[in-house]
Amino acid sequence: MGDFWVFGYGSLIWRPGFAHVETRRARLYGYRRSLCVYSFVHRGTRRRPGLVLGLDRGGSCIGLAYRVPGNLRDEVLSYLRERELVTSVYLERMLDIRLDGGGGGGGGPVEAVTYIVDRQHEQYAGSLDADHAANVVRGAVGQSGRNEDYVLSTLEHLEALGIRDHWLEEVGRQVASL
Secondary structure, eight states, rough: OOEEEEESSHHHOOOOOOOEEEEEEEEEEEEEEEEEEEEEESSOOOOOOOEEEEEEEEEEEEEEEEOOOOOGHHHHHHHHHHHHHSSSSSSEEEEEEEEEETSSSSEEEEEEEEEEEOOOOOTTTOOOOHHHHHHTTTTTTEETTTTTHHHHHHHHHHHHTTOOOOOHHHHHHHHHOO
């Protein structure tokens, strides 16, 4: 088995946590970044859920793709499954992404390990407006810390990469204003 790609759109952008040999900006078509997952573990609890990002159907999403050496496949997939599949709200899929051709590397389509939201799962929050999402995020805390920190850190990293997400930016403005 050769090298493989992993697509990150949220915390995997700023904390991948696994060995990789290349990082490229990439776009996934057919899915969008959304605070559409109630967090009962990392950024909230069952009694006071937070919200974390998922890839939900529709639109497209710019994120980062990580190329992982084939000899690390089992190790990296085990790590990702332990991290992303804690409550089975995400579905692991191999999806086509388009790598950015900038920086001297060739662009184009590759297949990548991607985690999309399971719309049938109890933690699926659906499409929330920015006000509702910000109200859920405010004050939620889980094993990985404050929900506000998760949203604002994601936005800082997206901004540093020149990636705009207008809806998430509005949620972040509302969260930061209080």
